[in-house]
Amino acid sequence: MTQFGGPLPAPLAGLVGPGGRGDRDADPVPGLVGFAAALRHAGLAVTTDRVAAFLTALDELDVTSKPQTYWAGRLTLCADPDDIGRYDAAFEAWFEPTLRGQRTTVQDQRRPPPSQLAALTRDNEPAEEDDPDPDGPEITRLRVAASATEVLRHRDLAELTAAEREHLRALLSLLRADPPMRTSRRRRPAKRGTPDPGRTLRAALRNQGEIRELRRRAPRRRPRRVVLLIDVSGSMAPYADTLMRFAHVVVRRMPAAGSGAEVFTIGTRLTRITRELRHRDAERALSAAGRAIPDWSGGTKLGDALRAFIDRWGQRGVARRAVVVIFSDGWERGEPTTLAEQLARLRRLAHRIIWVNPHAGKDGYAPIQGGIVAALPHLDELLAGHSLATLERLLEVMAHA
Amino acid sequence: MSNPVHNQHRAAPASPTELATALGATGYLADDGLATAAFLALRMNRPLFCEGEPGTGKTALAQAMAEVLGAELIRLQCHEGIDASQALYDWDFPRQLLHLRALEAAAGAAEERLDAEAVEASLYDPRFLIARPVLRALQTTPSVLLIDEVDRADDEFEAFLLEVLTEHAVTIPEVGEIRAERPPLVVLTSNRTREVHDALKRRCLYLWLDHPDVNREIAILRSRLPGVPERLAAQVAGAVRKMRQLDLLKPPGVAESLDWAQALQLLGARELDMDAAAASLGAVLKYREDADRVRAQLDAVLA
Numbered sequence: 279m280t281q282f283g284g285p286l287p288a289p290l291a292g293l294v295g296p297g298g299r300g301d302r303d304a305d306p307v308p309g310l311v312g313f314a315a316a317l318r319h320a321g322l323a324v325t326t327d328r329v330a331a332f333l334t335a336l337d338e339l340d341v342t343s344k345p346q347t348y349w350a351g352r353l354t355l356c357a358d359p360d361d362i363g364r365y366d367a368a369f370e371a372w373f374e375p376t377l378r379g380q381r382t383t384v385q386d387q388r389r390p391p392p393s394q395l396a397a398l399t400r401d402n403e404p405a406e407e408d409d410p411d412p413d414g415p416e417i418t419r420l421r422v423a424a425s426a427t428e429v430l431r432h433r434d435l436a437e438l439t440a441a442e443r444e445h446l447r448a449l450l451s452l453l454r455a456d457p458p459m460r461t462s463r464r465r466r467p468a469k470r471g472t473p474d475p476g477r478t479l480r481a482a483l484r485n486q487g488e489i490r491e492l493r494r495r496a497p498r499r500r501p502r503r504v505v506l507l508i509d510v511s512g513s514m515a516p517y518a519d520t521l522m523r524f525a526h527v528v529v530r531r532m533p534a535a536g537s538g539a540e541v542f543t544i545g546t547r548l549t550r551i552t553r554e555l556r557h558r559d560a561e562r563a564l565s566a567a568g569r570a571i572p573d574w575s576g577g578t579k580l581g582d583a584l585r586a587f588i589d590r591w592g593q594r595g596v597a598r599r600a601v602v603v604i605f606s607d608g609w610e611r612g613e614p615t616t617l618a619e620q621l622a623r624l625r626r627l628a629h630r631i632i633w634v635n636p637h638a639g640k641d642g643y644a645p646i647q648g649g650i651v652a653a654l655p656h657l658d659e660l661l662a663g664h665s666l667a668t669l670e671r672l673l674e675v676m677a678h679a
Numbered sequence: 680m681s682n683p684v685h686n687q688h689r690a691a692p693a694s695p696t697e698l699a700t701a702l703g704a705t706g707y708l709a710d711d712g713l714a715t716a717a718f719l720a721l722r723m724n725r726p727l728f729c730e731g732e733p734g735t736g737k738t739a740l741a742q743a744m745a746e747v748l749g750a751e752l753i754r755l756q757c758h759e760g761i762d763a764s765q766a767l768y769d770w771d772f773p774r775q776l777l778h779l780r781a782l783e784a785a786a787g788a789a790e791e792r793l794d795a796e797a798v799e800a801s802l803y804d805p806r807f808l809i810a811r812p813v814l815r816a817l818q819t820t821p822s823v824l825l826i827d828e829v830d831r832a833d834d835e836f837e838a839f840l841l842e843v844l845t846e847h848a849v850t851i852p853e854v855g856e857i858r859a860e861r862p863p864l865v866v867l868t869s870n871r872t873r874e875v876h877d878a879l880k881r882r883c884l885y886l887w888l889d890h891p892d893v894n895r896e897i898a899i900l901r902s903r904l905p906g907v908p909e910r911l912a913a914q915v916a917g918a919v920r921k922m923r924q925l926d927l928l929k930p931p932g933v934a935e936s937l938d939w940a941q942a943l944q945l946l947g948a949r950e951l952d953m954d955a956a957a958a959s960l961g962a963v964l965k966y967r968e969d970a971d972r973v974r975a976q977l978d979a980v981l982a
Binding site: 334354483487 | 783
C-alpha cells in the first residue's frame with residue numbers, strides 16, 4: 279500500500295468534510311474514511327479494501343479537485359448501477375459545506391413499510407380479543423393443529439389462526455425444493471459420451487504410450503434458474519407472508535451461486551428481494567425483505583411491473599431459459615393488453631411460465647379476472663396456491679419443469 | 680501499487696486529461712469519468728470492470744486503450760461453458776500423441792529402449808502448449824486483455840479469473856509459473872445478464888457507462904464516420920435520442936446510431952428525411968415491435 283499519512287496536497291478546505299474539519303493543514307484521510315462510513319450508512323457495500331483502493335486512487339489523482347475525488351470514489355466504492363444514485367447523494371451531502379456547519383447525514387428517503395411481519399398477517403384473527411379465556415382455547419387450538427398436520431396442509435392460508443400459522447411456518451421450513459435441471463455446455467468424465475482426448479492421453483502415458491481404452495466425457499447437469507414473482511398488492515395480503523416464507527425456502531434450498539433462485543415482488547412497482555432473502559434466518563430475511571418493499575398492499579399494475587422486470591432483468595438473462603413462477607390473483611388495475619404483451623415477451627425468454635393463483639383451488643373458481651384471461655394463452659401451467667399441499671405440488675411441478 | 684509504470688511502450692499519460700486527449704486522437708471520445716477510470720486502471724494495476732447498456736462503447740474502450748498504449752489487444756469472448764482450457768492454455772493432445780508414436784517408431788528402428796522420464800519431459804515441451812488469450816496476455820508485453828461479456832460465463836469461471844487477475848500469473852503443473860513481465864491492462868465488460876460475484880468486482884474499478892448526451896454523440900458520429908455531413912450526424916443523434924425516450928424493448932445504443940449513420944451515408948442520403956429513415960430503420964431497431972412503434976410516429980421522431 280501507499281503512504282496515506284504522507285504529504286498530500288494541503289489545501290483541502292471544503293473537500294475534507296463538513297463540521298469545520300477542513301483546516302488547511304488537516305490530514306485528509308479521516309475525512310475521506312468518514313465519507314466511506316457515510317456511504318456505508320447509505321447502503322453501499324463499502325469494505326475496508328474498497329476504502330484502501332479509494333485512497334490509493336486519490337493518491338494517483340488530484341485530491342483537491344472535486345470531480346477527481348468524485349470519480350475516484352465512484353470507481354472504487356460502487357459496484358452496481360443502483361449504487362450510483364446513492365453515491366451521488368452521499369457525495370453531495372458530505373462534500374458540500376453546509377451553511378450551519380452541521381454534520382450531514384444521509385437519509386434513507388424510502389417510505390417506511392407498514393411494520394413488517396405483523397402487517398403481513400394482520401386483519402385475520404379478531405376472534406382472540408373477544409375470547410373470555412385467553413389461555414384455554416389457545417392451547418386446545420395448538421394441540422389440534424399439531425395433531426392435524428394433514429388437515430392443515432389443505433387449509434386455506436388466508437383463514438388460519440395465529441397458532442396454525444406458527445405451525446405452518448415450521449412445516450414450510452421443512453419443504454424440499456429441488457431445482458429443475460438442464461444440461462450444461464461443460465463436460466465431465468463419464469462412462470458414455472464423446473471421447474476425451476486429454477484423459478485418454480494421460481491414461482496412455484501411464485501405459486507406455488499405448489492407448490488401451492478410450493476415455494469419454496458427457497455434458498454435466500446443472501440447476502436451471504427459478505424466478506419467483508410475488509404479487510404483494512392488497513388483494514394478495516392474506517397470502518403474502520406465507521408466500522414470502524415459501525420464497526425464502528426456495529432461495530435457501532437452491533444453490534445460490536450462478537443460476538440460483540431470484541425473487542421479485544410486484545405491485546405498483548418491482549422490487550428485487552433475492553439478496554434480502556438469502557439470510558439464513560427466516561425472520562431476519564423476511565424483515566429485511568419487508569423493509570425493501572415500498573409498495574405493500576397497494577394496487578396492482580401487473581403489466582407494468584412485468585415490463586419493468588423483463589426490461590431490467592428478464593431480457594438481460596435472468597428469465598432466459600428459467601422457470602418463472604408468478605404468484606398473483608390476476609386482479610389487474612392497468613390494461614390487460616399490456617399484461618398479455620409482456621407475458622408473450624416473457625414466453626419467448628423463459629423455459630416455463632407457471633402462474634399460481636390462490637383462488638384457483640377454490641370451488642366455483644373460473645378464470646374471469648381481466649389479468650388471468652389475458653394471461654392464460656401464454657401460460658404453461660395454472661396452479662392453485664392457497665394451501666401448503668398446493669405449494670408442495672408447485673415444488674413438484676417446478677422440479678420437473 | 681506504488682511503482683510507477685516504467686518503460687511504457689509509449690509514454691504513459693500523466694493525467695486523466697492527457698489520456699482523454701490521447702483517446703480522442705484514436706477516435707474514441709471519453710468523458711471525465713471514463714478517462715479517470717482508464718487512467719486509474721493503468722496506474723493502480725487494477726482491472727477495469729465496465730457495465731452498461733449494450734452499445735455504449737465498452738468494448739471499443741479496450742480497443743482504443745490498446746491503440747493509445749501501442750499494445751496488442753487480446754480478446755477473450757466469454758460464453759457459457761467456457762473453461763480454463765479455452766481461456767488459459769491447453770495441451771495439443773493430437774500432436775503429443777503423434778510425437779510419442781514417432782519416438783517409439785524411431786526407438787524401434789534403432790532397437791533402443793526409451794527412457795520414460797525423458798519421453799515424458801519431451802511431451803510437455805512448450806511447443807505443445809497452446810496459449811489461449813489469458814496466457815497470451817501474460818506473455819505479451821505490453822498488452823490489453825479484453826474479457827468481453829464476462830456475465831455470460833458461468834460462476835466457476837469467475838473464481839478462476841480472480842486468481843489470474845490478482846496474481847498476474849498462472850501456474851502450469853508441467854511447466855511452472857508463468858508471470859507477466861508487466862501486468863496487462865485488463866478490461867472486463869458485462870451486460871448485466873447476471874450479477875457478477877462481488878469478490879470479482881471488489882478487485883476491479885467499477886465503471887457504469889450510460890448513453891452519451893446529444894453533443895457527445897454527434898462528436899462521436901463525426902469522429903468515427905468522417906464522411907457523414909454534420910447536419911446528418913446531428914439529425915441521427917437527435918432521432919436516436921428521441922427513440923431512447925420511447926420506451927422501446929431495446930433502446931438503440933451508440934453502436935446502433937453509428938450503424939444507422941453509416942447506412943444512411945451508403946444510401947447517399949444528405950439528410951435524414953422520412954423516406955431515408957423508413958428505408959434504413961433496420962439498422963437502428965432490431966425488434967419488430969420497436970420498428971412498428973417508431974414507424975407509427977416517425978414524423979415526431981424526426982422532428
